[in-house]
Amino acid sequence: MSHRRLAAIALAATLASPALATTPLIDAPAPLSPPVRLTIGAVKVPHVAPFNGVAEIARPLGVEVEVVNFVRYADVRTALASGSIEVGSIGPADVPIAVSQNLRGIIGLMGVGVSAKHPIVRNGVTLEKWEDLYGKRVAIAPGSAVWFQFAATVTEQNIAYGRLNIVNIQGGGQPFVQAMERGDIDLFIGWEPFESMAIQQGLAYRQTKLDYSTSRAVGAELGMVGATRAAVEQKREALRRLVWAYLKVQNDISASKEALGNAIAAWTGLPPQVAKAVADDMTLEQSLTVDQVQRQAREFHRLGVLTRDVSAELPQFFDLSIYQSVVRR
Known part of the structure; x- marks a missing residue:
């Protein structure tokens, strides 16, 4: 679905329901010349629906985007670790998992959204x-x-x-x-x-009486966007424009819950009534912190999930500054 179509859906839905919070962005960065290509691995889950419109927004910024679809976070993590993709939608614990396995080439860029989680x-x-x-x-x-x-x-x-x-x-x-x-x-x-x-x-x-997104160790984060260390070091300005484009689409489709539901349906292929139910219980935003991921790592080492406690190492595997550089303060 084109960005113009997504924007039209968002505008129409805004008239029908209250707007959600949006991320204040800087003006669009100047286009790169020559253009830079980025390969993205994306799982077609609702909370990364902004990937559906990213290519159209990124192109005028000098970033050519190829999106490759995956079924599981674990497969995206493997592809990032091998360098076969440069950016990917991964789970909130995937960076600690990778580090615990001595895979040191994945860098977390930003969170993607939160939701209450019920059995x-x-x-x-x-x-x-x-x-x-x-x-x-x-x-x-x-x-x-x-x-x-x-x-x-x-x-x-x-x-x-x-x-x-x-x-x-x-x-x-x-x-x-x-x-x-x-x-x-x-x-x-x-x-x-x-x-x-x-x-x-x-x-x-x-069962809304029980919410398993409330633990201190993990929290409500649904996932994150990660990149290869090589992309962070060699294609930083392209990543910066990609993140700006992602947040621009995120703002457009978060104009209302109706707009979000329509965007989820377009990205995932879900029936509209299912997509609307998903949208009602989800917020796209970037509140993920390194401290939160460190708490995860400590807890899951304690539980025996991770073979070693990698929490002290994690700051070197996150670069939130790319996201922060495109947000208006």
């Missing part, structure tokens, strides 16, 4: 408090961003994670919905759009 519970199953998790078949994607959030939260709630009946789900988000449809699980710890899909299909409900 998706099969209709007919009662889940009123954290203790009710005992005895339930809890589906998780091991090593995923939401699993980090969930494990940290239940630990802080004094739930013995080792006593939970955990069902590991592989292969992306759709298998969660399929497992629930078969009756193989009682609840799942997942991500959008698959949470809303299970609800829209009449399989489950969202």
Whole structure:
């Protein structure tokens, strides 16, 4: 979908509902000459919907963008580590994971959004408090961003994670919905759009009494944009213009929840009613801090997820200054 179309949708939706917060940007940076090419790896999840319009905005700034689609954050992390892409949408814990594996070529640039996170519970199953998790078949994607959030939260709630009946789900988000449809699980710890899909299909409900985005160790961040160290060092001005373009699209599609829902539908291919449900529970913004990621790293080393505590090393694997340079102060 073109930027003009996205902007038109945003304008029309603004008339129908209150505007959301936007990021104040500096004037568009001068175009690079000659143009610089960047290869982006993107997972088609709702919280990186701004990638859908980035190429059109970046082109007049002298940045030629190629977007390559991936299914999982882990695959994007691997592609960044190998240098086969230069920019990618990754999970909030992917930089600590990479560093713990001695992969030192990925640099975090900025967060992408936040959302409350609730268990998706099969209709007919009662889940009123954290203790009710005992005895339930809890589906998780091991090593995923939401699993980090969930494990940290239940630990802080004094739930013995080792006593939970955990069902590991592989292969992306759709298998969660399929497992629930078969009756193989009682609840799942997942991500959008698959949470809303299970609800829209009449399989489950969202238990809003329990929010696993509230742990001190992890928080509500949905993901981040990362880049290779080589791109940060050799294509910094191109990255700066890419980030400006991303935030420009983010502002346009965040004009209202209707606009955001339309943009999510255009990016993911979701039915409009599912995309709207996703938009209602999500905010695109850049509040991620290095301190937050350091807390994650310390906690997951303590839990045995990371083989070593890499928190002290993490500042050298983040460069928030590129984002900060395009935001008006």
